[in-house]
Amino acid sequence: MKFSLSLLSLGLLTGAFASNVLELDPDNFDGIVGKGKPGLVEFFAPWCGHCKNLAPVYEQLADAYTHAKDKVIIAKVDADGVGRPLGQKYGVTGYPTLKWFNANGEAEPYEGGRDLDALAAFITSKTGVKSNIKPPPPPATLILDSHTFDEVVFNKDHDTLVTFTAPWCGHCKNLKPKYEEVAKTFASEPNCVVANIDADAEANRPIATRYEIKSFPTIKFFPKGKDEPVDYEGDRSEQAFVDFLNEKCGTSRAVGGGLNAKAGRETEFDSLASKFVVATGDARDALFKEASVLAAQIGPAAKHYVRVMEKVVNGTEDYVSKESKRLASILKKRTLSPAKLDEIQIKANILAAFNSPEKSEEKVERSFEEL
Numbered sequence: 246m247k248f249s250l251s252l253l254s255l256g257l258l259t260g261a262f263a264s265n266v267l268e269l270d271p272d273n274f275d276g277i278v279g280k281g282k283p284g285l286v287e288f289f290a291p292w293c294g295h296c297k298n299l300a301p302v303y304e305q306l307a308d309a310y311t312h313a314k315d316k317v318i319i320a321k322v323d324a325d326g327v328g329r330p331l332g333q334k335y336g337v338t339g340y341p342t343l344k345w346f347n348a349n350g351e352a353e354p355y356e357g358g359r360d361l362d363a364l365a366a367f368i369t370s371k372t373g374v375k376s377n378i379k380p381p382p383p384p385a386t387l388i389l390d391s392h393t394f395d396e397v398v399f400n401k402d403h404d405t406l407v408t409f410t411a412p413w414c415g416h417c418k419n420l421k422p423k424y425e426e427v428a429k430t431f432a433s434e435p436n437c438v439v440a441n442i443d444a445d446a447e448a449n450r451p452i453a454t455r456y457e458i459k460s461f462p463t464i465k466f467f468p469k470g471k472d473e474p475v476d477y478e479g480d481r482s483e484q485a486f487v488d489f490l491n492e493k494c495g496t497s498r499a500v501g502g503g504l505n506a507k508a509g510r511e512t513e514f515d516s517l518a519s520k521f522v523v524a525t526g527d528a529r530d531a532l533f534k535e536a537s538v539l540a541a542q543i544g545p546a547a548k549h550y551v552r553v554m555e556k557v558v559n560g561t562e563d564y565v566s567k568e569s570k571r572l573a574s575i576l577k578k579r580t581l582s583p584a585k586l587d588e589i590q591i592k593a594n595i596l597a598a599f600n601s602p603e604k605s606e607e608k609v610e611r612s613f614e615e616l
Contacts (some may be wrong), residue, residue: 265307267320270327279350286344287405288332290325293340299359306364309376316374368375386430387440391449398467404494405438405467411445414461420481427486429499433583437494508589509546518598521554533558549595565599
């Protein structure tokens, strides 16, 4: 039994590291290259740092053409080991060297970019075979230029956070993925726009000059209805950006998407909820009526407070605990639309306002007893 399991494990491990890059050497090279199928061949050395950097990209390239193995070859040769004679034959003097071989085996150097898109575009241009690389989703960050900048940042319907960046700037490159996540977090907030402008592009330099952009990235917040921006001088972490925008835009977003625990809460209703939890009889009925009258003045979220009170007044004492557990389960699964999840998070937040202090103390005492 142990022997069988070991073989099974070995098979799974082998499958996990299977490569679609064809390995060539002096024994099989001539039987594959120049036999009717064109291909890209990498001549590498195992010790080469640049080769190691290219390796995962080259694997992705081979994966992107698995559907066309009968039309194009993606291969590699260890030109410093067993394949050294091939490296010498094709004039390889540095690593990695990439060469394109046509269907007849005639070679030409590949001198394009070594990112996945550039390599795939080259192969497609040579063969007409398209890769199966899925295009990346459109960025959540709004990209501005000299034509759209004023229209966006001076729009009276929303606040705008803008990063002024340059394509060559290392700090900008490091900031980009975090900033994109922030943009995704606020994508459902129409009154809070997360934007970027290439301030080093020639066409956009008048914008950079107007705001005296002297280093990259520079970050500015444009409040709606104001003519001048505010410099963002906080940390450049995702949490710091979210906290800043929540404060400036009046939102309640959480890092990673969704709403935080403050969303939907109303101070006046929180006070009524606290009193309601410990009240009984006529006092509880009076608080329910007071909340019903106040709800018309507060806004949409207030109806959730009133609904909870109504359920309890009508005899459903365990409504808060049961509904809280149900909503927590839905939020954990996160299978609904973002808008629906926001609505459920607000309901869950409001239910939390009805947590009895006594019950919280009992829970703490019970935890200590269990310990």
